[in-house]
Amino acid sequence: MSDIKQSNVDVLVIGAGPAGVIAADWLARFTKYGVKTRVIDKRSHKVFTGQADGLNPRSLEMFQSFNLMGKIGSEANPMNEVSFWAPNENHGGIERSRRIPDTIPGISRYVQSVLHQGRIERHIIDDMLEKSNGTMKIERGVLPESLEINDDLIDEDDAYPVKVGVRQLSEEESRPKLASKHGEVESGLYKSNLIKDEEDDVEFNPNVPVGDKEIINAKYVIGADGAHSWVRRQLGFKMVGEGTDFVWGVVDGVPITNFPDIRCRAAIHSNAGSLMVIPREGKIVRLYIQLNLTVDEGGHVDRSLITPKMLMEQAKAVFHPYTIDIPEIIWYTGYQIGQRLTTEYAKNNRVFIAGDACHTHSPKAGQGMNASMADTYNLCWKIGHVLSGHAPRSILDTYESERRPFAEHLIMNDAQLAKLFSGKPLSSAELNELGIDMKEFETVLEKGISFFLGTSIEYFNSAATANGKDGRLASKQELATKVPVGQRFPSFQVVSQFDGRHFHLVDTMFAEGQFTIVLFAGNMENPVHRQRLETIAQRLDSDDGVVSKHTPNNRERDSIIDIKTVHCGNRVNVEVHDFPQPTVYPPGTYNKLYVDDVSYHAGHGEAYKNYGISEEAGAVVVVRPDHFVGLVTSLDGAGFDDVETYFSNLLKTVPAGERNSAKDIKVIPQP
Ligand code: FAD
DSSP states (O other), X not given: XXXXXXXXXXXXXXXXXXXXXXXXXXXXXXXXXXXXEEEEESOSSOOOSSSOOEEOHHHHHHHHHTTOHHHHHHHSEEOOEEEEEEEOTTTSSEEEEEEEESSXXXXXXXXXXXXXXXXXXXXXXXXXXXXXXXXXXXXXXXXXXXXXXXXXXXTOTTOOOEEEEEEEOOHHHHSOTTOEEETTEEEOGGGSTTSOGGGGSOOOOTTSOXXXXXXXXXXXXXXXXXXXXXXXXXXXXXXXXXXXXXXXXXXXXXXXXXXXXXXXXXXXXXXXEEEEEEEOSTTOEEEEEEESOOOXXXXXXXXXXXXXXXXXHHHHHHHTTSOEEOSSEEEEEEEEOOOEEXXXXXXXXXXXXXXXXXXXXXXXXXXXXXXXXXXXXXXXXXXXXXXXXXXXXXXXXXXXXXHHHHHHHHHHHHHHHHHHXXXXXXXXXXXXXXXXXXXXXXXXXXXXXXXXXXXXXXXXXXXXXXXXXXGOOBOOGGGSTTSOTTSBOOOOEEEETTTOOEEEGGGGSOOSSOEEEEEEEEOTTSHXXXXXXXXXXXXXXXXXXXXXXXXXTTSOTTSSEEEEEEEOSOGGGOOGGGSOTTTTSOTXXXXXXXXXXXXXXXXXXXXXXXXTOOTTTOEEEEEOTTSBEEEEEOSSHHHHHHHHHHHHXXXXXXXXXXXXXXXXXXXXXXX
């Protein structure tokens, strides 16, 4: 035991799927504060084909917060329209019943899109490399074998209470043993939930020498190791929920068909079963096919039954009277629908689980990857701030309190949708209890769409959300009626006061870990409004103000709490010198002052109107590092008391004498 290598790390991420790589990319942004992260995965290769591909607008907004939409957006296929198909009672085949936009218009600047999971992971890993200055990598073929938490150390900030024993695997061992081909076709059955926990375990080959072993002492561990999560099993957390009988197949390829909606998302309900068409990047189309297979509750379907031939036979029956053929199937798999949720998300706020390790559900609403990435997007800025010394460990409580209610809601919606999808369509001839009404089906799908788009997720049960519930600080929601506290901050166009360029407001606050206080300051042509901003600025410049109180003197002044001002005067009648220096307008910076005015090339963003903010009263909006709204309050003394209370509840107070001070910034005299 004594010659086993030992090492210390701040965060150990186990699993490099969507949840793991988002965790890694967030934590890479904290390497600048000395945070060290390692990411291990037992598999030697990443996803090359198949698997998840549905990206909801919220995930795309999340990518953009990491400045990744240039790359991901150029490869993804936007899904513009969803059409519904129902049985035609005359010819027994299907007919189109309705078409609607796939994404509710106006809900986000992005529409639901699809891109292969492997490409998404590639872009995120590249970003992780860049943000960590090349210090982070994914260590593949590394298997965790033991996990212990030292209870005596869990309350010590600088301790490494979690001990994880790992072993380097051989190439052969780290290849999924069930990875297989059916003829020339890649099969994803080894990744699907049709396998049992033990089948997902690594199979040791006695002929391969035992690899290097290492004990990793970690401050925090994140189990992002998928539906069969080893970390979850070590912690003793159980997955609870319903087992159901519905089994689906998935096929990727380029179809030859006379079905007119092959490039739309098409939800087909036929007398032969249900099917969903997903138009993907390039010419590829994915078919999710309901199979006529039944499984006893808790059992697993016989995987050998699922072959490309049987999937296509079923698809052809559903498409009748249209014809479809996929001469070259690129990838296929099977999926058994079961909605389950873990009993707990965290142990001692030292070991967390995320993604499929916490929640599993049908692939139908395309939520698995979205929900998994959103878990670690929520968790890792919090861990980053704790490790950087900016936030107390209590902030970590908000991970489970925010993400569990979301997962409960997701599973409830998914169960409803899966039942409707898998139920038999109602025709006048067959009215039985298995049947469902097409109208109900479409209504549930439409209501579900708004939840599944991800933009209406609300963190209502959290100290990081000032919504007045359970004795928490209350927001003045009436001052920004379309900026719901606890939901993601919507984005509208504003114009730079400096050069007239137009920006989405959220694009002026890329996610680097900072909170942003947005001062909707009213009309800067109005002397009363200018004086109001001046009074706030004096408070912000003070060494007891919210920025100095929570920013140590070895950090940039805007690195933890950034201030942006959006006024609504006429841009050309206002000068940048009219804004108070140095915290509101730090001399030498050009990314703090904006106006809600017409742009030269992209019209008027009408930000005040779209945010529901009055030009007279204005508002203060605190945006969290993950772009959720923490607080809405007023532009006066009482409002700033709220702002200070919000941050005191969430961040550590830097002792006087060690604070970043506005006095150190040289003010430029006005002409
Ligand atoms: P995973 O993607 O499962 O990643 C877990 C990682 O951990 C893997 O890399 C694995 O090798 C590693 N690992 C596992 N055990 C260990 C261990 N003991 N030690 C070290 N590493 C370990 N979702 C959508 O959003 N949209 C869709 O359209 C969609 N379609 C799908 C279609 C199919 C056919 C399938 C199978 C899934 C689909 N999903 C979809 C679901 C989606 O793939 C998952 O929800 C998502 O990948 C979960 O991400 P994750 O990071 O939590 O886990």
